[in-house]
Amino acid sequence: MSVIVSVKSLTKSYDNGFTALNGVNLDIEEGEIIALLGPNGAGKTTLISTICGIAVPTSGTITVGGHDVIKDFRQTRSMIGLVPQEISLEPFETVFNTVSYSRGLFGLKRDPKLIDEILEKLSLSDKRKSRVKELSGGMRRRVLIAKALSHEPTVLFLDEPSAGVDVELRKDMWQVVSELKKQGVTIILTTHYIEEAEAIADRVAVINKGEILLVEEKAHLMSRLGRKELRIELNEPIDTIPPELQRDHLERAPDGTALIYSYDTRTEERTGITRLLSDLQSAGIQLKDLQTRQSTLEEIFVDLVKEPS
Numbered sequence: 249m250s251v252i253v254s255v256k257s258l259t260k261s262y263d264n265g266f267t268a269l270n271g272v273n274l275d276i277e278e279g280e281i282i283a284l285l286g287p288n289g290a291g292k293t294t295l296i297s298t299i300c301g302i303a304v305p306t307s308g309t310i311t312v313g314g315h316d317v318i319k320d321f322r323q324t325r326s327m328i329g330l331v332p333q334e335i336s337l338e339p340f341e342t343v344f345n346t347v348s349y350s351r352g353l354f355g356l357k358r359d360p361k362l363i364d365e366i367l368e369k370l371s372l373s374d375k376r377k378s379r380v381k382e383l384s385g386g387m388r389r390r391v392l393i394a395k396a397l398s399h400e401p402t403v404l405f406l407d408e409p410s411a412g413v414d415v416e417l418r419k420d421m422w423q424v425v426s427e428l429k430k431q432g433v434t435i436i437l438t439t440h441y442i443e444e445a446e447a448i449a450d451r452v453a454v455i456n457k458g459e460i461l462l463v464e465e466k467a468h469l470m471s472r473l474g475r476k477e478l479r480i481e482l483n484e485p486i487d488t489i490p491p492e493l494q495r496d497h498l499e500r501a502p503d504g505t506a507l508i509y510s511y512d513t514r515t516e517e518r519t520g521i522t523r524l525l526s527d528l529q530s531a532g533i534q535l536k537d538l539q540t541r542q543s544t545l546e547e548i549f550v551d552l553v554k555e556p557s
């Protein structure tokens with residue numbers, strides 16, 4: 249596979265002296281989906297903006313398709329589609345015109361057939377004459393993607409594509425992104441949702457305080473981060489963990505009303521839950537409720553990016 253976006257020793261300091269990116273190196277392969285994960289203020293948007301040529305690097309170089317984003321701005325920008333986080337669409341305009349207009353902004357000739365194909369790809373064909381204000385939130389996001397694709401870019405940036413979107417629509421969005429990948433579009437997305445990176449990314453880059461902490465194959469990263477927690481609510485609070493449960497490495501909630509069991513579904517063949525439940529029975533502990541939860545990205549970041557104490 250060849251590298252389509254190459255970022256070398258990129259530093260970006262804003263006019264107020266703040267360094268938002270500090271020596272970033274990142275190669276993005278043609279045709280991959282890479283998720284850029286990072287806490288608020290990590291530098292994700294700044295990185296996207298510099299690659300798109302919207303923000304000027306303080307030092308370092310960026311190439312898209314082998315062209316320098318500053319020297320050959322027009323050429324590189326035309327290869328890039330950018331889907332912003334905020335939905336900013338003209339409410340009274342039709343879907344077709346909205347997308348067609350975006351193509352015009354790149355100085356390209358009108359191409360109704362192409363616009364119809366893009367709408368088809370995004371399951372918006374039956375809405376082509378609808379006004380934007382008549383669309384649901386999920387459809388509006390698709391219109392944003394259609395706009396970004398209207399000038400036929402080969403690289404697509406999606407900034408938080410499913411922020412504030414419900415689970416159903418999020419899955420829909422993943423489907424759309426996977427389809428675009430199949431058609432050969434390289435996709436870079438920023439996200440706060442680990443399930444999102446897990447569902448669609450080939451690789452994951454973690455950025456914090458303007459530095460890339462790691463870039464890894466998703467499968468590898470997930471095996472390191474994918475811990476789950478089983479919370480066992482008890483009928484009666486307990487003061488200490490009974491000896492029958494010592495081997496299960498449980499934690500006791502501070503008020504004694506629950507036990508917490510951590511396990512890893514990916515790296516361990518057996519979760520140990522069956523054994524745990526039988527040990528609970530042997531210890532005569534009555535369960536009130538069971539809940540599982542996965543570490544949130546926020547928690548993973550706390551681990552990944554925590555300052556050494």
Ligand SMILES: Nc1ncnc2c1ncn2[C@@H]1O[C@H](COP(=O)(O)OP(=O)(O)OP(=O)(O)O)[C@@H](O)[C@H]1O
Pocket residue numbers: 262263264266267268286287288289290291292293294295
């Ligand atoms: N124009 C600017 N002038 C000064 N500082 C800025 C400017 N734009 C961004 N910053 C700062 O640079 C840092 C990185 O911001 P950026 O928007 O790139 O982060 P982000 O990872 O996209 O965050 P979020 O997840 O909140 O969108 C932040 O501390 C931000 O306050």
